[in-house]
Amino acid sequence: MDDASWPDESRRRRKKRQTRDALIDTALDLFETKGYEHTAVHEITDAIDVAERTFFRYFASKEDLALFFVKQEMDDFTDALAARPAGEAPLTTVRNAFRQTFEQLQGDDHLRNGEPRYLTVIRLIDSTPALLAASLRYVYDNSDRAVVVLSEREHVDPDVDRRPWLLIAIYGALVALVHREWRTSGCGGVEDMLASFDAYADQLGPAIAGRWSTSG
Template identity: 45%
Template structure:
């Protein structure tokens, strides 16, 4: 059972994260300082560093939360599902519950706006892509465990995750440049692009 001290620490972390995201999305990542984030919550800079290694970690914290939820969702998929279907269903059903997970910390609108900040800030985008590689490695191992294969000897788990990850990156980029910044829009694009994977890989693209 969570103690009062643990709940207080979680509230402080959530407050710092909300303040950071609000400042990053209104002032910009580069123009926001750790002192300003701490001041917004009326705590010291030292307190900020108890919860986050720096601005970069705070800026990516919501994406980390979403990624962790997705990995768990893949683990929980029925064992009978094929690997690509497990990934597909995990992400599609994840959009239905992500709002609740994010809303526990910040309004979903802020989470979605933070995507654009990451995409438009080179240092954050580089860190986001590096983290995606780590998540893909974790997902490949989850799939390998599900299917009873050796992830280091059988290339299929990594290939499946690489294809899936590429689709999600294309989806994120398209969504980030469209005008509709909503979970529904992101979910719709995800469905549309995942449905194109088979045809894109196996069919002739030239019109007859």
């Protein structure tokens, strides 16, 4: 995002990155003010004076641009999962990968109107059915990969042993919950998210083991 950080970059590459960043920034601005569905692609490209056709040379679709950061977040999670030390217990691994991913999000993202860019994107997604659908599909696809990673780490066959699926399902539910909390009451920071995670984990056993009631 900072042009000076790649001084060795060729002029051609730099211009390309500038155009891509300009597309993202302009698009997010327009999405925020006019809404995703009421922003035409040509409005984005007109604003930075490139042809509409150019947009589709950078992004496969309008959706693709809007989900740029979400995809990165998901990929980061799977990468973090795969990179955790082998001795770690699976639940701990997921928890740590989760922590790393969100610390990264909060760390290296730059601000827009005083709030991190991914927050804008999450609100946008939650308020736009088409984007919500696409991001859920990405989570779904990513779950498959995460299950493979977990299964290989623990040397189990996911077709027989359902535990990897369970863990990832819980992770998915957690991410959804975290997004929900962000949307309504703002972002409480990494520690709040981990507290949510632990609350899930703590309630998991009792939820299934005995009778499920307010007193239990």
